[in-house]
Amino acid sequence: MAPPSSPPSSASAPISRHLRLWLRRRGRAGAAGATFAVALLAAALLLTLSYYASVASDSSSVRSPALVGLTLVSGAQEKGALCLDGSAPGYHLQRGSGTGSHSWLIHLEGGGWCRNLKSCASRQRSILGSSRYMERQIEFTGILSDDKSQNPDFYNWNKVKIRYCDGASFSGDVRDELQNGTRFFFRGQRIWEAVMNELVFKGMRKAKQAFLTGCSAGGLATYIHCDAFRALLPKDSRVKCLADGGFFLDVEDIAGKRTMRSFYSDVVRLQGLREKFSNCNSNLEPGQCFFPREVVKHIVNPVFILNPAYDAWQVQHALTPESSDPHHSWLDCRLDIAKCSSEQLEILQGFRKELHAAISEVKQKRDWGFYINSCFVHCQSLNSLTWHSPTSPRVNNKSIAEAVGDWFFDRREVKEIDCEYPCNPTCHNLAFVKPFKI
Numbered sequence: 537m538a539p540p541s542s543p544p545s546s547a548s549a550p551i552s553r554h555l556r557l558w559l560r561r562r563g564r565a566g567a568a569g570a571t572f573a574v575a576l577l578a579a580a581l582l583l584t585l586s587y588y589a590s591v592a593s594d595s596s597s598v599r600s601p602a603l604v605g606l607t608l609v610s611g612a613q614e615k616g617a618l619c620l621d622g623s624a625p626g627y628h629l630q631r632g633s634g635t636g637s638h639s640w641l642i643h644l645e646g647g648g649w650c651r652n653l654k655s656c657a658s659r660q661r662s663i664l665g666s667s668r669y670m671e672r673q674i675e676f677t678g679i680l681s682d683d684k685s686q687n688p689d690f691y692n693w694n695k696v697k698i699r700y701c702d703g704a705s706f707s708g709d710v711r712d713e714l715q716n717g718t719r720f721f722f723r724g725q726r727i728w729e730a731v732m733n734e735l736v737f738k739g740m741r742k743a744k745q746a747f748l749t750g751c752s753a754g755g756l757a758t759y760i761h762c763d764a765f766r767a768l769l770p771k772d773s774r775v776k777c778l779a780d781g782g783f784f785l786d787v788e789d790i791a792g793k794r795t796m797r798s799f800y801s802d803v804v805r806l807q808g809l810r811e812k813f814s815n816c817n818s819n820l821e822p823g824q825c826f827f828p829r830e831v832v833k834h835i836v837n838p839v840f841i842l843n844p845a846y847d848a849w850q851v852q853h854a855l856t857p858e859s860s861d862p863h864h865s866w867l868d869c870r871l872d873i874a875k876c877s878s879e880q881l882e883i884l885q886g887f888r889k890e891l892h893a894a895i896s897e898v899k900q901k902r903d904w905g906f907y908i909n910s911c912f913v914h915c916q917s918l919n920s921l922t923w924h925s926p927t928s929p930r931v932n933n934k935s936i937a938e939a940v941g942d943w944f945f946d947r948r949e950v951k952e953i954d955c956e957y958p959c960n961p962t963c964h965n966l967a968f969v970k971p972f973k974i
């Protein structure tokens with residue numbers, strides 16, 4: 537579950553991440569939670585062993601995920617499709633096979649946003665702003681897994697993970713900015729177009745089915761680009777979109793401030809996005825146009841909203857930002873929902889109600905789907921444990937993978953709303969040592 541600003545999976549990253557983020561199951565005795573965490577570490581170790589010693593495990597239940605190489609966009613310079621630092625953007629492509637050869641699943645990576653030159657400058661020196669730092673190979677897990685038992689409906693599709701290096705959800709398109717001798721490139725829109733262009737030529741133009749997905753800032757990008765994606769594909773193809781953990785809310789925080797709105801206003805100003813959202817109501821502040829609640833009003837193609845009601849990133853940064861909690865009274869609760877007081881839980885229930893109000897319009901759209909579980913997590917489609925496993929979170933006894941698959945293939949209408957926390961014992965609630973970075 538790629539936290540917005542921490543490195544996405546590489547061979548060794550999952551272990552350190554799992555060490556830091558102890559997943560804990562609610563509704564069970566503490567001992568069960570501890571056992572689960574230990575089991576997770578053991579699984580991580582097992583994977584490491586198989587990577588570094590090429591040990592073939594004879595208990596074939598744990599199959600190590602495929603490692604997929606990075607492809608840099610060709611002619612990026614001429615196309616002006618560049619990461620924040622001017623390097624070429626990239627993506628990882630794993631070819632499909634058999635019945636999946638003409639089906640394409642695209643995943644837009646997330647990783648927060650940068651609101652000013654200073655924060656964008658530090659991104660330029662990281663995987664989120666420069667392909668010079670990106671892993672040359674990454675693991676494909678969850679919705680990207682090629683293992684049928686982990687990814688029953690999409691395992692044999694062509695799958696692509698597009699790396700995020702523009703700082704504004706693949707949306708900006710402005711000229712270079714020069715500051716203190718450093719060049720900044722805000723070209724997310726061109727990155728989107730250049731990668732799509734390459735994929736179309738690599739076979740996507742003949743797709744019979746296509747699925748645009750993304751998580752966090754990539755989930756927001758999925759809302760933003762869903763209709764453009766549809767337009768690239770054959771008219772008779774089945775094309776849908778899945779936004780995971782991307783429904784960011786324009787809420788008042790615990791101090792009554794619109795922290796997210798001012799954050800988004802900065803991003804919109806910095807990357808000149810107001811023009812991109814020309815159909816956004818002109819009475820709104822520029823930052824408001826970047827919220828999914830506004831973006832979805834204009835989407836025609838069917839979208840699936842996968843979001844936890846207590847999105848851990850949003851609880852930490854939209855609802856209880858540090859700047860609005862000078863006495864650190866939220867310190868424990870924002871790291872671990874099990875440590876919230878009853879007053880704090882009331883506020884979290886209010887946040888859940890705001891999410892339901894914000895998606896009330898799309899609830900009416902017949903061909904849209906949603907799955908709002910009452911877990912304290914962020915991004916559930918990329919992790920095998922939360923996407924589909926014997927112990928994955930369930931709503932009405934359906935894993936996320938089953939619900940998304942049922943919806944994509946029109947096997948049934950999927951509009952799953954979970955009951956209020958702490959009702960769902962199947963959640964994998966995160967417990968943090970420190971908050972997600974922006």
Ligand SMILES: *[C@@H]1O[C@H](CO)[C@@H](O)[C@H](O)[C@H]1NC(C)=O
Nearest residue numbers: 652653654655657715716718
């Ligand atoms: C530019 O330099 C000034 C002075 O050294 C510094 O305060 C500022 O943060 C720098 N700006 C950026 C975007 O790095």
Ligand SMILES: *[C@@H]1O[C@H](CO)[C@@H](O)[C@H](O)[C@H]1NC(C)=O
Nearest residue numbers: 926930931932933934935938
């Ligand atoms: C829940 O789903 C599982 C697997 O899909 C099934 O084996 C089980 O019987 C279901 N449980 C209930 C209570 O329906």
